[in-house]
Amino acid sequence: xxKFIALALIASTVLAVQKDTKTILAEIDADNFGNSIxxxxxxxxxxxxxxxxxxxxxxxxxxxxxxxxxxxxxxIRVDRAACTRIVTDLENSIAYHTAQVSANAQMREDxxxxxxxxxxDVRQTIQDIESNERTFAxxxxxxxxxxxxxxxxxxxxxxxxxxxxxxTKLVQHLxxxxxxxxxKPKFEAVQKRLIENESHGALFQPIVTALTELxxxxxxxxxxxxxxxxxxLRQQLVEARSVLEDTENRQAQRWVEFSTHLSxxxxxxxxxxxxxxxxxxxxxTNIDTATHFFEVHTxxxxxxxxxxxxxxxxxxxxxxTYATQSSERQRQQEIVDRILEHLxxxxxxxxxxxxxxx
Numbered sequence: 001x002x003k004f005i006a007l008a009l010i011a012s013t014v015l016a017v018q019k020d021t022k023t024i025l026a027e028i029d030a031d032n033f034g035n036s037i038x039x040x041x042x043x044x045x046x047x048x049x050x051x052x053x054x055x056x057x058x059x060x061x062x063x064x065x066x067x068x069x070x071x072x073x074x075x076i077r078v079d080r081a082a083c084t085r086i087v088t089d090l091e092n093s094i095a096y097h098t099a100q101v102s103a104n105a106q107m108r109e110d111x112x113x114x115x116x117x118x119x120x121d122v123r124q125t126i127q128d129i130e131s132n133e134r135t136f137a138x139x140x141x142x143x144x145x146x147x148x149x150x151x152x153x154x155x156x157x158x159x160x161x162x163x164x165x166x167x168t169k170l171v172q173h174l175x176x177x178x179x180x181x182x183x184k185p186k187f188e189a190v191q192k193r194l195i196e197n198e199s200h201g202a203l204f205q206p207i208v209t210a211l212t213e214l215x216x217x218x219x220x221x222x223x224x225x226x227x228x229x230x231x232x233l234r235q236q237l238v239e240a241r242s243v244l245e246d247t248e249n250r251q252a253q254r255w256v257e258f259s260t261h262l263s264x265x266x267x268x269x270x271x272x273x274x275x276x277x278x279x280x281x282x283x284x285t286n287i288d289t290a291t292h293f294f295e296v297h298t299x300x301x302x303x304x305x306x307x308x309x310x311x312x313x314x315x316x317x318x319x320x321t322y323a324t325q326s327s328e329r330q331r332q333q334e335i336v337d338r339i340l341e342h343l344x345x346x347x348x349x350x351x352x353x354x355x356x357x358x
Contacts, residue, residue, distance in 0.1 A: 021342060021349035034335045037061075041339065051343050058343070062336045069329050076322045083315035090308040097301035101294060108290035115283040122276040129269045136262045143255040150248040157241035164234045171226050 028034035037058070044054045342349070 021346050022353050024338065025342065025353045028335055028338060031335065033332050034339075037335065037339055041343070051347055055340065055343060058336055058340050062333060062340070065329050065333050065336070069326060072322060072325060072329075076318065079315070079318045079322075083311065083318070086311050087308065087315070090304055090311060093304045094301060094308065097297045097304060100297040101301060104290040104294040104297065108287055108294060111283045111286040111290065115280060115287065118276050118280045118283060122273060122280065125269055125273045125276060129266065129273065132262060132266045132269060136259065136266070139255070139258060139262070143251065143259075146251055147248065150244060153244055154241060154248075157237055157244065161234060161237045161241070164230055164237065168227065168230045168234070171223055171230065 025038070029038055040057070041054050044057065045051065
């Protein structure tokens with residue numbers, strides 16, 4: 001009874017092993033790669049009758065898969081290093097061009113602002129120069145006119161003083177005994193000079209009247225009175241001439257100082273105008289330069305970004321390819337390992353399964 005039970009257990013175990021082997025091999029057979037390997041094994045077993053050559057072939061296949069994986073590992077290491085290097089370089093390039101785009105944009109903005117201010121300043125400076133030149137011309141004309149007036153009045157005073165001096169001499173001659181008849185032509189000439197003096201006509205009128213009276217009557221009291229009037233008149237004329245001269249000198253000195261100030265201010269404004277015009281040209285050049293390099297770095301940035309995107313895409317594709325192919329090799333290795341295991345440890349069950357295939 002016990003012997004029967006033991007035989008039944010052995011038979012059951014054998015059937016279980018055979019069923020398990022068949023199931024596993026069927027799963028392998030359902031795979032394209034596994035189906036191809038099993039077909040090759042089946043062909044060799046049918047042709048040779050033993051499994052040794054099949055085992056050698058499968059071990060070579062397994063070694064080939066391992067070698068392919070090692071080669072692919074080396075390739076992916078090189079690709080990863082290249083990707084890291086290229087991506088780093090491109091990211092650095094993008095950072096550089098981004099900074100340059102920003103810097104040149106800021107440079108252009110700063111120079112455009114400075115240009116606008118400089119253009120406003122140069123317009124104002126030109127207006128100031130024109131105002132300065134108008135002021136100079138007007139003040140110079142005023143000074144020249146005032147000087148001409150002084151020259152004229154000073155000459156009139158000189159003429160008046162000379163006429164008074166001439167009259168004084170004539171009256172003095174009368175006081176020394178000369179007759180009016182002897183001096184009449186000279187008296188008339190002096191009277192004429194005094195009457196025709198436009199600036200001092202009113203001032204000379206008493207003298208003219210007194211000299212006229214001498215024509216009819218000459219006495220020492222009248223002569224002394226006239227001499228006193230002439231002396232006072234001469235003193236007034238000299239003082240008036242001195243006042244006019246002092247005024248002329250002060251005005252001339254003021255003009256020297258003011259004209260120097262205007263000239264210095266004009267030179268300063270012209271120098272500022274020249275500096276502003278040079279600055280304007282510099283700002284325009286800077287704007288052109290910044291615009292040029294802004295466009296250059298923008299294009300370089302776009303190109304670097306496109307290259308980086310393409311490089312990242314290529315690197316991702318290499319990683320995906322590596323992962324897919326590595327996974328496939330791993331799966332194929334597992335299939336070959338399982339077939340080798342069955343051929344080594346379960347040759348009979350494997351042969352039976354293969355014998356039952358098409």
